[in-house]
Amino acid sequence: MHHAREAKLRPRHYPLITELNKEEEQVLNGQAMSRRSIAVSLLQEYQTLPLQPRLVPSADGALKALALTIPAYAMAGEDNPYWKVYTDLILKLPSYARFFILAHASVRESVQEWVQEQALEHRVQLATVPDAIEMTVWAEDDFELVHDPDGVPYMVQPHSNRRAGDELASYYAARQFGWQRVKVPVYFEGGNVLVGDDFFLLGANYGVDTFLDLRYMLQGEGNHLKKKLTELYQQYLDRDRILYLICTTLQLPAEQERLIKLNGEDWKEILYARNTEGTVQPIFHIDMFLTLAGRNAQGKYHVLVGDPRVASRMLGNNFDDLATPEAFDEIAELLERLKFEVIRNPLPLVYVDDAQEKVRKWYYASYNNALVEVNSQEEKTVWLPTYGHGNWQELQQVDQRNKEIWEGLGFTVILLEDYHPLAEFAGSVHCITKYVERE
Template sequence: MTNPVHRSTRPIRTRHYRHIEELASESRQDLPESGMRRRAIAMTLLQQYSPLPERPSLVSSADGALEAMVFTVPAYVLRHRDNPLWKVYSDMFRKLPAYTELHLLVPDDGKTRPQLENWLREHDLLQRCHFHEVPEAIKILVWAEDDYEVVHDKANGSYCLLQPHSHRRAADDYTGYFLSKSLGINRVKAPIYFEGGNLLVGDDFFLMGADYIVDSMLDLGGVLFPEKGTLATEQLAQLYRRYLDHERTFFQVGSLLYVPQEEDQKFELNGETWTETLHNKNIEGTVQPLFHIDMFLTLAGRGKSGKYTVLVGDTRLAAEVLGEELGNYGIPDVFDDVAALLERQGFEVVRNPLPVTYVDDP
C-alpha cells in the first residue's frame, strides 16, 4: 500500500468557468472496441455498394478561402447563462470573413434555432446562415470536424463526405448523415478509422496521428493479411491513400518516446485525501502527446527554402513565457521528439508556446 502523494509543486486551481455537464459527458463512448472491430469488417463488405471517388483529394486545412463552414450547435450551447461554449461560438461567428457561409446543424427542438436566429439577426449575420435541423433524439455534439472529411473527386469535380467505418459516439455518425441529405452531397464509408481533429492536410501531403492508424490496424485484424515480403502497416498506409487522397504524400505523426498514459493519483490537502487524474484521455500505448494532432500542430505554409513549415507546440517555452513551473505533466521531451520526427520527414519546424493547464474540481 502506498502513501498519498503530497502535491507540493502544483497549486490548487478551481474552475474559473461554468461547468457544462453535457459537454463533460461527451467522453462516454457508445461503441466498445469489440463493436468497432465488427463494424470495420462489415464496412469492407458494404462499402462496395457506395460509389467511391475515382481520384479522391482531401480539402486543404490551410490553403484557400473559407467559403463555407459547418457548425454543430447542440441545445446546451445556448442553455446556460455565462456559457463558455457560447462565448467561443459567438466569437468565432463574428471573426469569420464576411464572405463565409455558415451551415448550422441544430436540434429540431423549437428553441435552439429561434435563439440563434435572433442573435445572428442582431449581428447582421443571418443572411449568410443555412440551418439544417436534426431530430432532437439525435444528441449532436459540438465536435463538427471529427465526423467526416470533405473529399474532392478530381475525376468529375464532385465532392463527398467521407466517413470512417464507425464512430465511437453514435451522434457523430448522424452528423454527416443529415448534412449529406440536406446538402445533397454523397456520403461514403471507408473501412479505416480517422477523426478530423487528428488529420491535417497540406498542399501536397497530409498528416495523421499514428494512434488512429493503430486503431485501424486492430479493427481490421480479421481482414488485413500482409502480402509476402510486406508489412501489414504498409498495406494500411496504402488504404489511407486509396480512400483519402491518391496524390498527396501520407505522413504519420507520433513520438518514439514513451508517452504517459492516464493515471489517478492521490494527495492530501488540509487533512483530506484528494484524487487527481493526470494525462487525461491518454490511452495505454499511445504515441501522441495529445489525442488530436490539431491541438499541438499548425500548418503554416512554405517558406523561402521551399520546405513546408509546421508549428509544433512547446510546453517548456510556454512555462517560461508565463513564469510558471512546468512539472513532469507537461511532457516537454515528448513534444520535442514529435518535432524531431517531423524534421526528419523534411518539414521546417518552428516551436511555439503551448500552455498546459488544469482545474481542480472539489
C-alpha cells in the first residue's frame, strides 16, 4: 500500500460524461488486429488507392478546413463541458476556416440551430450518423485525409480501429462529404502521426504493431526492417515525405492500478493511462507531447517537446517521478540528432479524484496537443488549451508560460477553454479536430 503523493482532494469541477468513461471498452485484441490487417492486404487490388498521396500538414499553411465529430453525449445536459469546448473553438478559429461536422442524428437540429445563430451556414457542412453508432469526440484518430495531385481527397483508414464506432462513423462521413474512402493494411491513429513540410513523424508503437501484423510479408533475407516499414507507410500515406519513427529506448511502465492511503482511507490510483505493455512512447500518442511549429529563419524545423520535470518544478511538486521524464528527454535528444530545433515546454502531470468511487486518476494537462497555423515567418498562430481552472488554479502560471514560449517563436497565441474534461480521458484540442485542407 502506497501513501498518496498529495493529500489534497481535487474532485471534478465539471460534470462527468459517462459515455467517454466507457469508450475504452471498445478494444480489439492483437490477434483480431492481425487477422484484419491480412484480410485488408488481400483486398488491395480491388481498391482505387491514390498513386501519389499527400498528407495534410500539422502546422504549415492556412487552416482552410477541419473535421469535427459531435456525438449526442457532447450536447447532453445543461452545462455540457464538451459543447462549451466546441463552440469556443469554432468561434476562435479563422473566419476562412470551413468545418465538416459529423453529428449524431438526435442532435443534428441543435447543432444546425447554433450554426444559424452564429451565421456560420456558409462555412459548415453538416452530416449525420445514426445514434446507435458509438461515435466519440476523437475526430483525429480514425483516418488520415490525403490528397492526390489532382486535389481529390481520400480518407485513408487503417485496417482496424480499436473503437469500432468511430470506424463506422467515418464510413458515413466519407459518403456524405464526398471523400474517397480506402482501407490499408498498416496500423496508425491520427494522434500518433504529425506531418511537417517534407517529413512526417510516426509514434513507433504503431510501426511495431504493423510489423507484428505483417511480419511474414516483411521478413526475408536482407530486408532492412526500418526501410520496409517506411516504404509501406509512404506507399499509403505520403510518397514524398521522409518518415521518422519516434520512440525511447527506455523500458516504460504500462497502465497500472495500485492501492493508496488517502486521508486515512483506502483508495486506488490509476497511473500511466492508456500505455500498453512494451510501449516505446511515454504517452500513447505523440501529439500529446510533441508539437510541430514550422521552420525558423535559418531553415531548421521547430518541434516543441513536453517536459514534465519543468512543470513539476514550476508547481513545486514531485509528480514528475510518475511521468518517466527521462523518456521525454531521450526523445528530445533523438529529434536534435535528426537536426530539428527542439524547444522544451512544461507538460504537467495532474490528477482528478472521485470520492464516491475512491479513485484518483492521473493524466497530462497537455499544451502540446494544440492547433498550429504557419502562413509565413510573420504570420503564425497557435490555439492553446488552458488548464488553470476549477481545482487547478495554480496551472494558470503554466498556461502563461506555454503562451510565452510560443510568443517567443513569433506566434500569436489564442487561449482556448478549460480542457480538463478531455485531458482526463487522455486528449485535448488536437484530438477532437482533424485537419482536412491547408492553403
